[in-house]
Amino acid sequence: MIIINANINTMEVGTIINGYIIIKDGKIFDVGKMDDIDKKIFKYDNVIDAKGMDAYPGFIDAHTHLGLFADGEGYECEDANEVSNSITPNMRVIDAINPMDKCFDEAIRAGITTVVVSPGSANPISGEISAIKTNGIRIDNMIIKNPIGIKFAMGENPRRVNGDSGDAPITRMAVASLIRETLYKATKYMNDKEKALRNEESYDMPDYDSKYESLIPLLKREIKAHFHAHRADDIFTSIRIANEFNLDYCIVHATEAHIIIEELLKEGTDLLIGPMIGDRSKPELKNMKTDAVVDISKSGLNSAIITDHPELPIQYLPLCASLAVGKGVPKYKAIEMITSGAARICNIYDKVGSIKIGKDADILLYSRDLFEMGIQPDVVIINGKVVKNKLI
Numbered sequence: 550m551i552i553i554n555a556n557i558n559t560m561e562v563g564t565i566i567n568g569y570i571i572i573k574d575g576k577i578f579d580v581g582k583m584d585d586i587d588k589k590i591f592k593y594d595n596v597i598d599a600k601g602m603d604a605y606p607g608f609i610d611a612h613t614h615l616g617l618f619a620d621g622e623g624y625e626c627e628d629a630n631e632v633s634n635s636i637t638p639n640m641r642v643i644d645a646i647n648p649m650d651k652c653f654d655e656a657i658r659a660g661i662t663t664v665v666v667s668p669g670s671a672n673p674i675s676g677e678i679s680a681i682k683t684n685g686i687r688i689d690n691m692i693i694k695n696p697i698g699i700k701f702a703m704g705e706n707p708r709r710v711n712g713d714s715g716d717a718p719i720t721r722m723a724v725a726s727l728i729r730e731t732l733y734k735a736t737k738y739m740n741d742k743e744k745a746l747r748n749e750e751s752y753d754m755p756d757y758d759s760k761y762e763s764l765i766p767l768l769k770r771e772i773k774a775h776f777h778a779h780r781a782d783d784i785f786t787s788i789r790i791a792n793e794f795n796l797d798y799c800i801v802h803a804t805e806a807h808i809i810i811e812e813l814l815k816e817g818t819d820l821l822i823g824p825m826i827g828d829r830s831k832p833e834l835k836n837m838k839t840d841a842v843v844d845i846s847k848s849g850l851n852s853a854i855i856t857d858h859p860e861l862p863i864q865y866l867p868l869c870a871s872l873a874v875g876k877g878v879p880k881y882k883a884i885e886m887i888t889s890g891a892a893r894i895c896n897i898y899d900k901v902g903s904i905k906i907g908k909d910a911d912i913l914l915y916s917r918d919l920f921e922m923g924i925q926p927d928v929v930i931i932n933g934k935v936v937k938n939k940l941i
Contacts, residue, residue: 550933554583555599555914560606560889560903570604572910575933580904597928597940599914605884606904607662607911607931609891610866612775612801612821612855615653615664615683616646620859629669631676632710635718636731638699639759640676642668646688652863656683657936659864660919660926662911663693663892663901667801670702670777671710673718673727677763678775680897682911684931693909694897698773698799699764701728701790703783705833725786732794735764770797773896775821779804779833788816799894802857804834807841810848819894820845820852822886824861825869843877846886853891854883871920880920909933 550572557565557580569586571579571593619626628645631637646666656664662683668675677696685691707724718724738761745752766772774796776787784800791798799819800806806813806820813820822842829837845852854869856862861869870883878886892902900909914928929937 550595550597550910550930550935551593552597552599552604552912552914553586555602555604557604557904558606558884559905560885561905567601568604570904570910570912572912572930572933575910577904577906577908577910580906595935597914597935602927603915603919604904605660605913605915605919605926606888606902606908607913607929608660608866608887609663609665609853609895609897609902610656610661610856610858610863610887611665611853611891611895612823613664613666613858613863614669614860615656615666615858615863616648616650617642617666617669618859619647619650620652630671630710631668632671635672635707635716636674636727636760637668637672637676638674638731638735639763640668641696642666642677642679643681643688643692643695646679646681648685648688648691652858653683655862655864657929657931658925659867660913660929661863661866662913662929662931663897664858664863665697665891665895667698667700667775670700670706673702673707673724674731675700675702680895682909682931684934684936693900696763696766696772697895697897698775699767700775700777701787702777703787704777704779705831706777721783721786725790728790729793731760732764732768732790735761736768736794738762739765739768767796768794770795772797774798775801777801781805781809783833784809784818785812788818792816801855803845804837804841806850807838807844808836810844810850813850814848818850820850821855821891821894822852823855823869824857825854825872826861826865839872840876842873842886846873846878846882851890851894852886853894854886855891867919867924868922871922874920883920 617629892898910933913926
């Protein structure tokens with residue numbers, strides 16, 4: 550496939566005016582200016598003439614629960630939280646995602662080609678997080694990277710869910726304590742296992758523990774800790790724990806991050822901001838304000854915009870970017886927060902997030918300004934396959 554006569558927002562090396570994109574085997578094979586292309590384009594089986602349309606990399610929602618809460622089907626299809634135990638790092642989110650949920654199609658129509666799907670925030674440690682494409686019927690074939698992280702939750706959610714039953718944690722102290730205890734035991738388990746592997750005669754291999762096994766990549770900094778935290782004090786507790794165990798991490802939601810920007814800059818903290826649209830439905834959201842994204846984007850902190858679907862329906866991710874622009878975030882920065890910036894924070898930038906040779910061919914074509922209210926892409930391409938085409 551070849552796309553010709555497009556204004557390509559690469560999110561890598563600026564914008565190529567009147568350019569082309571060649572796609573082979575689901576990957577971006579070549580990108581450049583029309584002046585430089587071999588004019589014998591008839592050799593390509595599929596030619597899409599963009600006729601001056603804008604091309605963007607597929608959008609990325611860096612924090613969702615897509616496919617875990619079946620749309621319109623109620624409690625019977627809610628699979629985001631395993632509340633039978635407050636510490637469940639061994640839960641694999643891919644075992645619960647339902648690609649048949651109609652919200653996947655709504656994501657595609659809005660130009661969202663990649664989603665990070667996380668277990669819910671009922672538990673202090675909830676399970677493994679996965680990055681997947683939005684097109685497909687079998688989750689195994691949709692995975693970009695699994696896992697990309699482990700979900701942690703601070704604040705009201707784990708306190709409320711477990712406190713209602715009378716089991717720990719009931720206080721913020723207990724939430725942090727349970728996380729620390731688990732990470733300490735996982736560290737000991739990992740060290741004992743490594744000692745046994747190095748010298749089998751002197752050390753016994755510890756009994757297999759799926760919870761601690763799932764935390765080993767985290768402790769080795771191969772994947773990230775994603776801390777659900779709204780209040781400033783919960784953000785600092787997350788950072789404190791991450792520093793104690795030398796974890797690579799990011800803060801999810803970060804509602805009060807705008808209050809503590811200088812401290813976050815000192816720590817180099819990555820932020821997944823959102824949802825930007827919604828009410829202050831619980832006490833820890835009382836300082837929520839849409840303008841916060843402006844201060845954060847100007848600060849230099851690595852940040853991305855998220856929907857937290859289904860808290861905010863996933864198709865409104867581009868609307869959130871538009872809202873950020875309306876509040877004062879530069880357009881390029883707003884696009885970055887749902888493409889390359891999101892990919893970098895989630896450690897999937899080697900595959901998605903920009904239009905670059907060798908990356909997955911996830912491409913959007915817009916005939917109008919994507920920041921116009923309600924505008925959706927005319928063409929959506931995922932892994933080199935056209936999954937939406939209004940040009941036909």
